[in-house]
Amino acid sequence: MxxxxxxxxxxxxxxxxxxxxxxxxxxxxxxxxxxxxxxxxxxxxxxxxxxxxxxxTDRSSRPRHSPRRTPTRTERRIIKVRLARRWGPARIAYLLRLNPATVHRVLTRYRLARLSHLDRATATPIRRYERATPGELIHVDIKKLGNIPDGGGHKIHGRAAGGRNSSAHRDPARPRTRHGRPNLGYGYLHNAIDDHSRLAYTEILPDETKETATAFWLRAQAYFTSCGITVQRVLTDNGSAYRSHLWRDTLTAAGITHKRTRPYRPQTNGKVERYNRTLLDEWAYAHPYRSETERRQALPQWLHTYNHHRGHTALNGAPPASRVPNLTGQNS
Incomplete structure (x- = not known):
């Protein structure tokens, strides 16, 4: 035109x-x-x-000959480094002694995927999938999170004052695992997220044993059932709690198929791994909490916002609740 x-x-x-x-x-x-x-x-x-x-009609303005174009051999070296090391244009340019703009033009010319779109293990484009209906697959995972001392940690007061608060409020039943670093204990975020709708359920529990993980799943399943979701499959990693007979028997009794990821392949359980990151960025580290109790009290409200009001990029800006039929009761 x-x-x-x-x-x-x-x-x-x-x-x-x-x-x-x-x-x-x-x-x-x-x-x-x-x-x-x-x-x-x-x-x-x-x-x-x-x-x-x-x-x-219009013709292309591209020249028939480009004598100053980057040689094919150099282009191949750029592509090889990109796929093998997953570097950006600047680092590739420093390695091959080229101009970063030249490297960027080559990568653009061959339409190579962004680094965020490449699998870290294989450097191949990530194949994204999504189940067709809610409940067809539920992702489950555990995230370990350090507790905040009373009065606040280093994010509020800096390293010196935060360290004194930590030392004053550490758990006396827990010895120091490292010299000079008090052990305040941990909270374990047990998370379950629906593959299709991204509807999430989270609890903070004291450990990650098979009894705790199984009890969490029973409550999570009850939550999804109350939302009108019938769970068919559950996907977890290879943690000891998920390899236990108790976990297996609980899912089998409910008629649920259990799937586990391949070892050292957390990408398979990527939806809950991404949810873990969102949880940390938007709740756990989003505010300068002055105690662990204050942070835990903020979780239910954040979880409600995530499920019902926060726009999800994978859902074209709609909240997870919009994909669960009649979750909000608008059709009743």
Whole structure:
């Protein structure tokens, strides 16, 4: 398509060329009539003589020869480093002694995926999937989170004062695991998220044993059932709690299929891993909490916001609740 200030469209070019070729107008007269340069009138007249009306269409401005283009061998080296080491244009340029802009143009020319779209283990584009209905697959995982001392930690008071608060409020039943670092204990975030809707359920529990994990799942299953979701499959990693007979028997009794990820492949359980990151960024570390109790009290409200109000990028900006039929009761 011609640009917005172009004096000639394809029809205008055809009219100009016919005036010159068929009606015998001088080039200067035709150029004045159509308000273009004489060289422009000559170009379209010559194309009309050679190709007829088909010659009036736009042509690519790409040159036939590019003697200063990056050599093919160099392009192959850039692509090899990109896929093997998963580096950005600047680091590749420093390694190969090239201009970063040159490397970026090569990567753009071959339409290589962004680094965030590549699998870290294989460097191949990530194949994203999504189950068709809620409950078809539930992702379950545990995230270990250090407790906050009373009065606040280093995020509020800095390292010196935060360290004193930690030392004053550490768990006396827990010895220091490292010299000079008090052991305040941990909270274990047990998370379950629906693959289709991204509806999430989270509890903070004191450990990650099989009894605790199984009891959490029973409550999570009851929550999904209350939302009208019938769980069919559960996907977990290979943690000891999920390899136990208690976990297996509990799922089997409910008619639920248990799937586990391949070892060292957390990407398979990527939806709950991404939820863990969102949980830390938007709740656990989002505010300078002054105690662990204050942070835990903020979790239910954040979880409600996540499920019912927060726009999810994978859902085109809609909240997870929008994908669960009649969760909010609007059709009852």
């Amino acid at each position: 011609p640009h917005r200030n172009a004096p000639l469209t394809e029809l205008g070019r055809l009219r100009l060329a016919r005036c010159v070729v068929e009606d015998g107008w001088p080039l200067r007269r035709a150029a004045e009539r159509f308000q273009v340069a004489v060289t422009t009138a000559r170009r379209w007249a010559e194309r009309y003589r050679l190709h007829g009306a088909a010659g009036m």
